[in-house]
Amino acid sequence: MRETALRESARSRIGYNPGGMLSSLASIDWFPFWLSLRVAAIATVVSLLVGLALAYVLARREFRGRELLDALITLPIVLPPTVLGYYLLVLLGGNSAFGRAFESVFGFRLVFTWQAAVVAATFHSVPLLVKSARAALESVDRNLENAARTLGASEGRVFLQITLPLAKRSILAATVFAFARALGDFGVTIMIAGNIPGKTQTMAVAIYDAVQSGNTLPANIMVLIISATAIGILYLTNRLQGARLL
Amino acid sequence: MAQLEFTLRKAFPPAGNSPGFEMDVTLACEAGITVLFGASGSGKTLTLDSLAGLLRPDEGRILLHDSILYDSGSGAWLPPQRRAIGYVVQNYALFPHMSLEQNLAFGIHRLPSLERHRRIHEMLEQFGLAEYAGRRPDELSGGQKQRASIARALVTEPRLLLLDEPVRGLDYPLRADFYEILGSVRERYAIPILLVTHDVAEGFFLGNRMAVYAAGRIVQLGSPEEVFRQPRNPAIARLLGISNVFSGVVEELDPMADRSRLRTPQFAITMPYLPGRFKGDPVRFCIPPEQVALAPRDAPKAPPGRDNRVLVRIAEEVFTPNTVRLRLGVVSDNGSSPGPDANSWIESEVSRAAYQKMKLGQQREWLAELPAGSIHIFAEQ
Numbered sequence: 001m002r003e004t005a006l007r008e009s010a011r012s013r014i015g016y017n018p019g020g021m022l023s024s025l026a027s028i029d030w031f032p033f034w035l036s037l038r039v040a041a042i043a044t045v046v047s048l049l050v051g052l053a054l055a056y057v058l059a060r061r062e063f064r065g066r067e068l069l070d071a072l073i074t075l076p077i078v079l080p081p082t083v084l085g086y087y088l089l090v091l092l093g094g095n096s097a098f099g100r101a102f103e104s105v106f107g108f109r110l111v112f113t114w115q116a117a118v119v120a121a122t123f124h125s126v127p128l129l130v131k132s133a134r135a136a137l138e139s140v141d142r143n144l145e146n147a148a149r150t151l152g153a154s155e156g157r158v159f160l161q162i163t164l165p166l167a168k169r170s171i172l173a174a175t176v177f178a179f180a181r182a183l184g185d186f187g188v189t190i191m192i193a194g195n196i197p198g199k200t201q202t203m204a205v206a207i208y209d210a211v212q213s214g215n216t217l218p219a220n221i222m223v224l225i226i227s228a229t230a231i232g233i234l235y236l237t238n239r240l241q242g243a244r245l246l
Numbered sequence: 247m248a249q250l251e252f253t254l255r256k257a258f259p260p261a262g263n264s265p266g267f268e269m270d271v272t273l274a275c276e277a278g279i280t281v282l283f284g285a286s287g288s289g290k291t292l293t294l295d296s297l298a299g300l301l302r303p304d305e306g307r308i309l310l311h312d313s314i315l316y317d318s319g320s321g322a323w324l325p326p327q328r329r330a331i332g333y334v335v336q337n338y339a340l341f342p343h344m345s346l347e348q349n350l351a352f353g354i355h356r357l358p359s360l361e362r363h364r365r366i367h368e369m370l371e372q373f374g375l376a377e378y379a380g381r382r383p384d385e386l387s388g389g390q391k392q393r394a395s396i397a398r399a400l401v402t403e404p405r406l407l408l409l410d411e412p413v414r415g416l417d418y419p420l421r422a423d424f425y426e427i428l429g430s431v432r433e434r435y436a437i438p439i440l441l442v443t444h445d446v447a448e449g450f451f452l453g454n455r456m457a458v459y460a461a462g463r464i465v466q467l468g469s470p471e472e473v474f475r476q477p478r479n480p481a482i483a484r485l486l487g488i489s490n491v492f493s494g495v496v497e498e499l500d501p502m503a504d505r506s507r508l509r510t511p512q513f514a515i516t517m518p519y520l521p522g523r524f525k526g527d528p529v530r531f532c533i534p535p536e537q538v539a540l541a542p543r544d545a546p547k548a549p550p551g552r553d554n555r556v557l558v559r560i561a562e563e564v565f566t567p568n569t570v571r572l573r574l575g576v577v578s579d580n581g582s583s584p585g586p587d588a589n590s591w592i593e594s595e596v597s598r599a600a601y602q603k604m605k606l607g608q609q610r611e612w613l614a615e616l617p618a619g620s621i622h623i624f625a626e627q
Contacts, residue, residue: 141339143335143337143339144339144341144342146298146300146326146333146335146339147333147335147339147340147341148341148352149299149300149325149326149327150298150299150300150326150327150329150331150332150333150399151352151353151398151399151402152327152328152330152353152402153327153352153353154327161352162341165343166342166343
């Protein structure tokens, strides 16, 4: 008797409740899942465009301060997320020049909106993308690009038909990685987008929230989803880079 | 006016532990093959890169068929895309993600598709690649890749063809194939071809003209025959693999008898009168090893002044498939053995048939004959 009660309480503590599972699933708020997906998808597209441009400049142009630019881009990897988030909050907040300009153009304040979560995710994933894309672009044999030039190809055609296709797999792998990072950002997001349920609460934030308030079931499900996504992404990137896990 | 004329100057300042380098070359080329010959790092590839527009010189100009590709004076600079120059680089630079056919199509994608197909297939046919049109470069052999690379450059109908060590890493039969192809390209396209090599024999028989590079400069220019027979100075002779370089002084000059005599510390040479020199002048001269013949010690005396005989002892024999290279130590009058001094050693290259017929291997001491007509006195000492 006593043993069963103990097991029961243990089960409820970790949220294991086969009977009530279905009804609990139905009552779970799926908003953070969809928001995270949307935020990560947009942030990945933005990171890819911005990251590729930066990576190309770093890999193929020679100018003073190139390594300084590289260091600045890398900074978000090294900075604690809350510090980066604080900088962005100050930079983008309603009292800053940028914040006011944004408000007058788009008609709303950027901070503490889901769009701010996109900014957070983008800042979180761009450095990674630039690093990998720069290495990928640099690994493309310059002789091939030069051969294309002597055959009359414009710089744009050289990039689109020679450089990009040859760096494609690594850049694709980097993009998938960037998506994973965008999906999981916590620190920067909570600083500039906050934790507003139904508005800015992404999965990473929702997990924290659920654990804090003892809602273990939704936390477990979201943890499972994110873990499965992470493993899937690892597998995918390894396949893209030609390695086999098994 | 020549089809191609250029002057290129570019300085690379010393950086880290690499010393500085300066390229300063001027050359005019007609249709046909001009060989750029020289040691690695002497500026040959830099010249090709500058002509192709991949490297911008500090100063100079490039004229190709009367159009200005580059002129530092007026600031004119055509990018590589607009130069219509075919450039076959080392390792060929075929696009690995495209089939052979797509590689050839890359440079002529603006042509109407019918014309494009006709040109590509004509070119593939000409280079014996028709059956490989659909293959990727990594499915081609070294020789096929090389031909594909040249075909890709030629299909655009360039006004100038640049070839950077095209046979590097190819087996001998494939090299022979390439030489044949290059011959037909020369006949078919009346354009200047610049070929970089550091293979002496290749430069000799491929080139209509030969430019010898050393330390960023063209140190000698002429037909291969001229360059080989009359290298301007001992450094060029060494570059060309001519090993018999001697130094001595003018001992006797007799214009009436058309005779002069050169003396090195080890032996003396008699040859026709040398105009423009004085008694006691230091001279350096060379003789190609294959011109050095051997005679038995008791051979009948030649007419005086006809051949120069030096008593030598065979020190080393190196067998190659067709010849034997003999390193001969000069036996001086007092019988002492030859020292490390270059003047004490003569190299001779004889055919294997001659080696066997004369039983050169059975006796050590011989008379080396240095025919006066084969001796070349360097213009620059």
